[in-house]
Amino acid sequence: xxxxxxxxxxxxxxxxxxxxxxxxxxxxxxxxxxxxxxxxxxxxxxxxxxxxxxxxxxxxxxxxxxxxxxxxxxxxxxxxxxxxxxxxxxxxxxxxxxxxxxxxxxxxxxxxxxxxxxxxxxxxxxxxxxxxxxxxxxxxxxxxxxxxxxxxxxxxxxxxxxxxxxxxxxxxxxxxxxxxxxxxxxxxxxxxxxxxxxxxxxxxxxxxxxxxxxxxxxxxxxxxxxxxxxxxxxxxxxxxxxxxxxxxxxxxxxxxxxxxxxxxxxxxxxxxxxxxxxxxxxxxxxxxxxxxxxxxxxxxxxxxxxxxxxxxxxxxxxxxxxxxxxxxxxxxxxxxxxxxxxxxxxxxxxxxxxxxxxxxxxxxxxxxxxxxxxxxxxxxxxxxxxxxxxxxxxxxxxxxxxxxxxxxxxxxxxxxxxxxxxxxxxx
Ligand code: HAM
Numbered sequence: 001x002x003x004x005x006x007x008x009x010x011x012x013x014x015x016x017x018x019x020x021x022x023x024x025x026x027x028x029x030x031x032x033x034x035x036x037x038x039x040x041x042x043x044x045x046x047x048x049x050x051x052x053x054x055x056x057x058x059x060x061x062x063x064x065x066x067x068x069x070x071x072x073x074x075x076x077x078x079x080x081x082x083x084x085x086x087x088x089x090x091x092x093x094x095x096x097x098x099x100x101x102x103x104x105x106x107x108x109x110x111x112x113x114x115x116x117x118x119x120x121x122x123x124x125x126x127x128x129x130x131x132x133x134x135x136x137x138x139x140x141x142x143x144x145x146x147x148x149x150x151x152x153x154x155x156x157x158x159x160x161x162x163x164x165x166x167x168x169x170x171x172x173x174x175x176x177x178x179x180x181x182x183x184x185x186x187x188x189x190x191x192x193x194x195x196x197x198x199x200x201x202x203x204x205x206x207x208x209x210x211x212x213x214x215x216x217x218x219x220x221x222x223x224x225x226x227x228x229x230x231x232x233x234x235x236x237x238x239x240x241x242x243x244x245x246x247x248x249x250x251x252x253x254x255x256x257x258x259x260x261x262x263x264x265x266x267x268x269x270x271x272x273x274x275x276x277x278x279x280x281x282x283x284x285x286x287x288x289x290x291x292x293x294x295x296x297x298x299x300x301x302x303x304x305x306x307x308x309x310x311x312x313x314x315x316x317x318x319x320x321x322x323x324x325x326x327x328x329x330x331x332x333x334x335x336x337x338x339x340x341x342x343x344x345x346x347x348x349x350x351x352x353x354x355x356x357x358x359x360x361x362x363x364x365x366x367x368x369x370x371x372x373x374x375x376x377x378x379x380x381x382x383x384x385x386x387x388x389x390x391x392x393x394x395x396x397x398x399x400x401x402x403x404x405x406x407x408x409x410x411x412x413x414x415x416x417x418x419x420x421x422x423x424x425x426x427x
Contacts, residue, residue: 008115008123016314018326023313024108026154027128031106034147036130039105041085047075052295053084055261057202064113078112082129082307083262083289084296090133091298102134108310120280120312128313129286131305133293138235141266141288141304142242148270148284148306149248155313156322159274160283162248164240165256165267167224168232170291173264175229177203179222187217208259223254232265239266262289266304272312274319283316284308329379331422334361335371337387345386348414357418375401382421384414 005011012020031038047067054060066078079085086105090096095103108128115121130147132140145162152160167173180203188196192211199206206212207221228236243250250268258267267287286306293301317324332352336345345361352359360378362371368385375383385397396414399406400421409417 006123008117008121010122010124018328019314019317019324020310022324022326023155023310023317024128027106027108027151030147030151030154031130034104034143036104036106036132036147039086039089039107041079041082041089041107041109043110044076044078045085045088047077049084049088049296050077050080053087053262053292054081055202057198057205058259058261059205059208060113060260064115066112066114079109080111080113081260082107082109082111082127083131083260083292083303083305086129086131086305087133087289087292087296087298087303090131090301091293091296096134096293096299096301102132102140104130104132106130111307118280119278120309120315122311126310127307128310129305129307131303133303134301136290136302138238138266139242141239142246142248144286144304144306145243145250145266145268146246146248148286148308151308152270152283152313152316155317156324157272157274157316157320159272159277159320160316161271161273162250163253163256163269163271164243164250165224165253166228166232166236166239167257167264167267167287168228169235169264172224172228172232173204176222176224176227179227180204180206183220183222184217187215190215190217202261204257205259205261207255207257221255224257225252225254235265258285258287262292262295263287264290268306270308272316272319274316277316277319280312282309283312329381330358330360331381332357332359332418333371333375333378333380333383334359335368335375335383335385336361337368337385338391340391341386341388344391344411345384348384348386348411351415352418355415355419357422382418384418 050065051061060080065080068076070076090103111125111127112123114123117123130144132144149162181199184199184203184206188199192209195206195209195212212218256267256269265288269282270284271281272283284306288304290302292303293299334345334349336342349359349361362374380401383399383401390396394411395408396411397406398409398417
């Protein structure tokens with residue numbers, strides 16, 4: 001059997017990772033501006049974290065988890081999402097007692113979901129996410145959304161759209177739930193077996209059923225906004241007002257309910273409406289999850305966050321043909337001819353690398369002409385040529401590739417001369 005990556009996973013080769021690293025740099029520096037700190041949680045958790053966190057009746061928990069028993073017989077699950085682990089860590093480290101509140105965290109993490117793979121839907125994928133715990137101020141909701149929108153803007157995306165909804169507090173959600181049960185009960189026999197059990201356990205999940213999505217009753221289903229009580233309405237109005245003052249445009253979609261159980265109040269998604277993006281257009285999803293800390297065994301502490309799919313971000317950058325400032329060039333390529341020249345070259349390279357220049361040489365015993373070709377392929381700015389002659393005289397040849405200009409430089413002055421050339425190139 002030819003060995004290949006498992007279905008739904010992929011290798012990221014250096015031509016891809018250059019873009020990923022660029023995006024990660026932008027996202028990290030944005031988190032610094034908003035004063036979010038990085039958290040890293042384990043790749044796997046006790047299964048209970050997700051059962052209690054994401055919700056027993058969600059597709060993620062019922063159908064998509066990579067769940068197994070470890071050698072000690074414990075039920076372990078590869079992380080399918082980042083919020084439940086972060087909240088578990090928040091409780092475990094008693095962050096609710098920290099002097100400065102709220103706790104503002106971000107993460108980059110691989111996620112695992114046993115889904116049917118297609119473009120933009122993987123079994124291993126990556127998320128950049130943020131979670132804010134400890135505050136129920138609507139300006140936090142707006143800040144989290146602003147961070148997400150600014151991230152796409154900084155990365156150069158133009159065709160993005162923010163979709164916003166409110167699910168309301170527990171009282172509003174309960175009223176909506178009852179309305180859903182009355183609405184779907186007459187259609188129970190026409191719905192799939194999953195939806196039949198959802199009607200009892202979690203009627204909200206009927207709304208994101210992939211099997212019944214075209215059933216006429218879906219279109220006329222009760223919408224969350226009609227069931228918001230006064231407090232929830234006032235909260236939603238404040239979130240919108242904060243978005244307005246930051247000039248962040250949004251579209252209200254009262255059918256947006258999200259696929260995880262922990263949400264209440266603000267729910268949002270960011271979609272790509274770029275042409276040719278593909279069928280799955282959701283780039284990011286998030287919302288408020290007051291009550292999740294308690295569900296995971298901690299004291300009451302409200303939270304909100306989002307998860308941004310990084311594979312989908314890459315697809316969006318590609319479909320909008322965003323030119324990325326990725327510098328693949330190297331500073332100096334050494335061409336060494338002869339054993340003694342190799343020794344001297346290795347010494348000089350080590351010194352330049354320690355000083356921070358990007359330096360390389362040939363390791364394949366190639367002839368001079370082939371080495372020059374490689375220097376071109378690697379987009380070297382400068383080539384240093386050292387042969388027996390150069391070793392004897394103490395002078396090496398330094399060629400600036402853009403102009404073809406070649407000079408003799410004394411080995412003792414090589415470092416400073418190269419740095420000078422690099423500076424000239426920058427200015
Ligand atoms: P989610 O909507 O399940 O939310 O995922 C967030 C984002 O992850 C999606 O919008 C999508 O870009 C990406 N994504 C999800 N599944 C896949 C997949 N199979 N392949 C590729 N990309 C995928 C959450 O995970 C929540 N934890 C977000 C959150 C954080 N809510 C509050 N805080």
